[in-house]
Amino acid sequence: MSQQAFSPAVAVARRDAGAPLWLLLTAGAPVLLVALPLAYVATRGAQAGPAVAVAEIFRPRTGELLVNTLLLAISVTALSTLIGVATAWCVERAALPGRRGWRVVCVLPLAVPAFVASFAWASLGPAFQTMGGAILILTLSHYPLVHLPVAAALRGMDPAFEDVARSLGRGGWRAFFEATLPQAAPALGAGALLVLTHMFAEFGALALLRVQTFTTAIFDSYQLEFDGETAALQSAVLLALALPAALLEMRLRRGLRFARSGKGAARRRPPVPLGRATWPALAGFSLLAALALGAPLMMLTYWLAVGSSAGRAIADLWPALGGSLGLALPGALVVTALGAPLALLATRHRGPFASFADKLPYVVHGLPGLVVALALVFFAIRFAPQAYQTAGLLFAAYAALFLPLAQSALRGSLELVPPRFEEVGRSLGRSGLGAFAWIVAPNILPGVGGALALLTLEIVRELTATLMLAPIGVRTLATEVWSHANEGRYAAAAPFAALLVAISAVPVYVFTRRADDLQDDP
Template sequence: MARTRRAHAAAPAWLTIWALLPLLLIALPLCYVAIRASQAGLAGVAQELLRERTLMLLLNTVALAVGVTLTASMIGLAVAWCVERSDLPLRRFWRVAAGLPLAVPAFVSSYAWSSIAVGFQSLPGALLVLSLSTYPLVYLPVAAALRSADPAFEDVSRSLGHGPTHTFLHALLPQLIPALGGGSLLVLTHMFSEFGALALLRVQTFTTAIFESYELQFDSATAAVQSIVLMALCIPAAYGEMRVRGHRRIARMGRGAARMVPSVRLGKARLLVLLAFGGLGLLSLGVPLATLGYWLAHGRSLGQGYEEIWPAIRGSIGYATSGAVLASILAMPLVLLSIRYRNRFSSLAERLPYIVHGLPGVVVALALVFLSIRAAPALYQTSIVLLCAYAILFLPLAQSSLRASIELISPQLEQIARSLGRSPFRVFMSVVLPNIAPGIGAALALMMLEIFRELTATLMLAPTGVTTLATQVWSYTFDAEYAAAAPFATLLVLISSVPVWVFTRRMLQYGGQP
């Protein structure tokens, strides 16, 4: 009862005020779209929406997002099942190797493939490259779900005389739906917000069109209307991801059968499956890494930009660190409110960042440019605006990391501290903060990795003269100077590979099967 009363108690004023800061920041992109739409008027919005180019952008965006999501989901599900449930040779190796394409940012893969042949600079080429880059987002959660799935359901199905296909579809697949749906929705939101890879592959979608409108006409009404359409596509997908995130696990009585599930014999298909795994590894990792190696050793632009490597590293580290710290600070009150003081305000505060999370960096950057010029001109082209963009884009990531740590702290510890006469703020500083320090560290590391790879907002908002590894890759590749881009792309892959390797191993070890 004490916990229930605590959950419905009024939040301290300092915590509510603290929570208003990220909410006001998150509301900026929504305000921007509303303001620009009202300035364009209904006639202007309708005229832009009915243009033939807008229809083309809509078809390209939806076709690419749906195509990549379906392809990545099928690959991820198939790979996860083969690794976890079949007698595939070298299973331990493939279990980790299948997740390593995450170490190569999508725009780096696009740089590699586009430098091989112009034919990859097309919608089919983008479908191939992005499917290879994103399938681990489905594979990892599905593989983890397979390792923790209760085999009793499959035993019952087989005991009733059902075959392997019926057992998979009706006994195993329902247990995988939360993980499969969550991974698929994550791929979908990534595709709606993808810019760098599509710009390098010369595929026109709403994100590339909005960026071009900004570059050519600077904050044009066209970009604003295109942002409205993109928001309409992104918000349902992001909301669906948030809903699935909250229902990942399927309830069951007890812990299930504590035994190893027998591996399915592949028989004559064993060699074919092994060749398919080799081909997948070659296309998703081999081609990008081999291309990087080639351009590091050859090319007319080789040696250009070496003097910019250290400034780019310094810029990447500086912004990644500052952005991660800011996002963690802003996420803290939202998580505390949602766990300790559950009410309508705390529910809105928790969910709003996830809904806006589906927006691409180009829309967030455009909103901050528009509002900073009109409300605070002194802030335009400063690092403050860029850090605000990082906070908006990566706030949900900080929330997820911090929530896992705060939920482990018993409310009774805080109640004991309060009974000793300490104020809520002193309780937070002396009890809560020290106990969630490991969670804060994990959140910072994960966000720093993501900010290292962020491209769109950095391109649009970074102060003049400031560069990062990601912007240098894009700049040289866009000018077809592939050898000059190679050192920056290689550093990005090296920086990403270590945390991706550790994350993949830890995620797949959770579940029980060796």
């Protein structure tokens, strides 16, 4: 074998060469799948005609939904940003008593799905079934999406910039706003935009809280009024809101960089003493924990303990768990398999199609599950009616919604496998597909395992697409929570909600403790 086969120049040249046909075909399938929601909105809008579309978009009802959607999204994003930045700074930079434990507590609200938290709060009474209640509850559920990236940024950045600011006479607050916050801005922006896209897509929590936004109106138009045209046009308005936020969030998230002066590990800064603010800070953290975790868990415990109808629901608990796992496990395999060619194409080849195929799933990931489900129903009825209300159609929805999770996990592992390994395989007579199967695939098993675990958890918690597309007779934990709580049968919903929280809490706790241990290692 010639030395030239291993040279960096040859490896780069081969990466720049055109992708093999098998890879283009396997990557094309998920690309077409995730493009369906955009094609659906365009097709239905064209079918309605300009006059009907303009009348629907500009009617007073649409204006009310737009105001509600924007009010909710902007308010929750602003409050989540404020809380996320404050908690991240306190646990990473301040001498907060017990901050190792508070690091975990700040992230644990992620273990309580938003619709479960909403069910718990709604069961307290109608006072929380308002726009103000929705803003409060969804903020408590989503502020960790800002806290996590900002905390990571604060851990990774070099405090030398703050030292320079202080040497120039800047006080603590000015040094924070002029030196620290600008370095954390990409992480802060990505987290805030992630919250914003979640608010545009939120359905289950808002339905339980009786707050009308585009997502609940789309569901009502399709499921209750059987008006697919109105649902499609409302989806178009929601897409116009969600797409820019999803694109910007993707760009910021992919461009996260934390500045550091010099080489090696970042120099650690001694924690900032809080002084007189210590007790107010502890009171604030305690109140946050009580509202974000204590109240939902307390209500779940109450309904489990004293609910008169809980016993009847327990008999359905194991079939629902079986339904959740029966969809989540094969669904995770399908999504991972579809994400593999996209990750391989992005890491091994360059070009317009490779870039487009890599980015499109991230765009659709920020869209509401309702739009994805409506698109699949529309095309299935017209072109593949035998697929309607089958598990295969639901797996397609999971792929459209969660492909980026598989791509991210697989891409990280693929980037650790040098392209020259495939060169060796091909030089030994393997085809491109054979080299991938026998050489690359075994080396990316950790990434595959991570993708499967993450996707299984996400699919178990998924509500909207499952609610609309699940085969007749299939029930899951998420759909059982929604169906019982939506009818005011809170005790019946409690066992399903408690099991969902238990399933979600384990990986969230393990992740936060692992991150905490890495932070405290000398």
